[in-house]
Amino acid sequence: MSEEATSENSGRRRARGGGGAARRAERTAVKIEAAKYIERNIPNFEILNEEALQIIEANAEAILEEIGVNFLDNPAALERWREAGADIDGERVRIPKGLCRELIKTAPGEYIQHARNPDRNVRVGGNTMVLAPVYGPPFVRDMDGGRRYATIADFQNFVKLAYMSKWLHHSGGTVCEPTDIAVNKRHLDMLYAHMTLSDKPYMGSVTAPERAQDSVAMSEILFGGSVANKTVMTSLININSPMTFDDIMMGAMEVYAKNNQACIVSPFIVGGAMAPVSVAGTLTQALAEGLAGVAYNQLCNPGAPVIMGAFVTSIDMNSGAPTFGTPEASKILYGMGQLVRRLGLPYRSGGGLCASKLPDAQAAYETANTLNAALLGGVNFCLHAAGWLEGGLVSSYEKFVMDADQLGILHSIAEGVDMSENGQALGAIHEVGPGGHYLGCEHTQANFKDAFWRTEVLDYKPYETWAEDGEKDTMTLANARVKKLLGDYQQPAIDPAIDEALLAYIAKRKESEPDAFG
């Protein structure tokens, strides 16, 4: 059954507060399976040797000192940097060697992001891996409706799908852009969907400092008070590569850091355009950018939780299009993981990334190449783990459930090999002996239910059965699963008083300014 909803009521849901409606909701709530975040019991794959790491680290420090980074339209940031000991030249910040490393020492090596259901809290950093859905696409696609602009109804559907997906630990952020709502107001509806349709942890808005402030305010309503001592959001702060920090993203980060909320500081790099075409060159620039960004985060609030990230794709030099699942991207993912771990910080990278227009073989090759690298490369926070299509332009319903199914594989590999006496299975080998078979033996009977990862999407039928059943491809099977999950969905209980307070906040904020599009 795994992540399917069932009518079974054995998994009692925690309800906040005590209204009658909440109790009724609790009684009828379905059991939703949710896996704990991954805790790796396996080593990381390290592609760079010590000498290479030291060269990249030295080069990154040289870049920060000699070239520096730009903090645009942000005099307060320049002042913070000046006080910290950087050289300020207009909006250019040149950072003496070693200063960033010194500043980031206050950043925690790992942190807990709290969810409204404490069973869904995630630990980010160290040996963990937290999986979150696709972020950012303006379009959605499914088999029934094709490719179209995303709406708030789509957004709600993807929040529901993430909630129903056992292997996703996080509800994410902009699972798609609800383009039917004003740009200056849609963050409110997005947050409300995450807060009420799911009980998993979520991300805050970063598209303007005041929207970050709204995210904090709504979280305080949801969690019943100040969140200054309780990290309840992890939000995505992109660096504009090469080496530029704009005031909008930095303004949002300042709000989150001051409120002790986590940020992912992450360059978004299309290699060959925003960074050198070489792997080592890109790693060097990404490290310099990450150092400056995380150091600035700590300047805003020493000790605030912060993730260093790298989102790097290659470029198709024929068309200029970004490419995914490529060897260059994997090498950068592995190398950046080593560099970030040496800084003692949590690491963000990877995802179910692909360039394909359809959830077809191309999409799956590209996605699997990236997800496997993310697991072995030590990624702690993996955004875009399910649903990403067409270079991030599209959130795909079918690919969402296909990817979410594959994420179960990562959990199992991360467990490593069970070397207990039961795992060694010497008794079974003695019992069966040469020429026998294991299907009926005691060890198999005792272990088969949990021995193997099980898919909820893929097909293992005999050929004849599959042919009689209409020769369904993966997309068709996934389409059926989307419908089953959305049909089985039941909202997790929430205190009606909190719900009302959230709606009141949203209404007040929406009334306070006219709609703005674009």
Next chain:
Amino acid sequence: MSEEATSENSGRRRARGGGGAARRAERTAVKIEAAKYIERNIPNFEILNEEALQIIEANAEAILEEIGVNFLDNPAALERWREAGADIDGERVRIPKGLCRELIKTAPGEYIQHARNPDRNVRVGGNTMVLAPVYGPPFVRDMDGGRRYATIADFQNFVKLAYMSKWLHHSGGTVCEPTDIAVNKRHLDMLYAHMTLSDKPYMGSVTAPERAQDSVAMSEILFGGSVANKTVMTSLININSPMTFDDIMMGAMEVYAKNNQACIVSPFIVGGAMAPVSVAGTLTQALAEGLAGVAYNQLCNPGAPVIMGAFVTSIDMNSGAPTFGTPEASKILYGMGQLVRRLGLPYRSGGGLCASKLPDAQAAYETANTLNAALLGGVNFCLHAAGWLEGGLVSSYEKFVMDADQLGILHSIAEGVDMSENGQALGAIHEVGPGGHYLGCEHTQANFKDAFWRTEVLDYKPYETWAEDGEKDTMTLANARVKKLLGDYQQPAIDPAIDEALLAYIAKRKESEPDAFG
């Protein structure tokens, strides 16, 4: 252009001997790009720690001593084992602890398999990875003809596709079963196809000892004399798990070992049926089987080249069907690699394995999961690297070229990270600076042609262009590539005298016995 044939005559083909036809063939031969076998410049991923390895090794030795293995219908093998110091009880061979390890010390850590074109020789073992196509399916599938029994025409097509595929280093063996030819004669036509339609190394027949002898005899014709001092075949010897060595496979192995031809000694395990349901238990059994098989190979001819392999799948406990691309299979692949490397032997595993009936997303997820594990797990000889579909029942034309394209990714990752001054690209980072872009900079211009792996199949077009072009999925794109490769194919030159001698040998052998089917 990569592996596409061109009319360019710049890549002159070596022709053997000197007939006029050979010279004419040479003049009109097309240039076919062929990558060198992979030489890893990256570490292997090691999932087992030292303690786990020692437990598995001790357990495997205990199995060999206490339970033993069966050598069926093979009195000579029993006599060899008795002389070597094993305990013989009927057909059961119990092998004292340490004896197998002692016997395999004569096996080389790596060897060269020669091709008729010396540029296509492959080194198997150490840091190399040799990629060979799918092996064994009785069916083929393509978009035009659907699923059907394979014929010799299909077989020839797959040999041509492997020859035209830049990233395949090996022509393989039974790329599909030519079911339209008598079982006792088809090996002759298969060998002839590999020998004359390709110039890459190939595998010999293992379905009967006399067919192995035919493989040696035809190879002697092709290579112009005895091959006793020149390994020209690597052939697949399956162990019947659990712990059974039948006389047919062992008989073929005896022929190859005595002729100094390489064998892959490999259990074929569906976990839960032919081995315990646990990873550690399966590794233990597979190691015991591999030790016994390789030791027996060395008993037949100390110093003969031999690969230790593991072909392990999980089982779908609902249907009993084998599954592929699963976490259990990856863990076994990684662990077995460590165990084989500790024995100092070349390692065979992996492939583009999948259970899917179609070359769709399921096939690609499963394939990519396995190919990535094979690269990082230290596989030296990777059979089934392209074209495997439906659990090995089907050779897929479209999947063949899709997989072959992905194999380029493995080559690039294996190179590791270029840490040269050019790779570090500090000059470019200085030149471009904060807020700039790299597309036009000198470093990009000098490097972009070789900077990124390039697909020959996948689509990176803008959405609108792709939509106008018919919204083609990967299978459709691959179908076009199959037709292009087969259309562009030109046979590599061969000395007509050799060709005639091969045909004469085949005719004589075919006349010597009546057709047998089944």
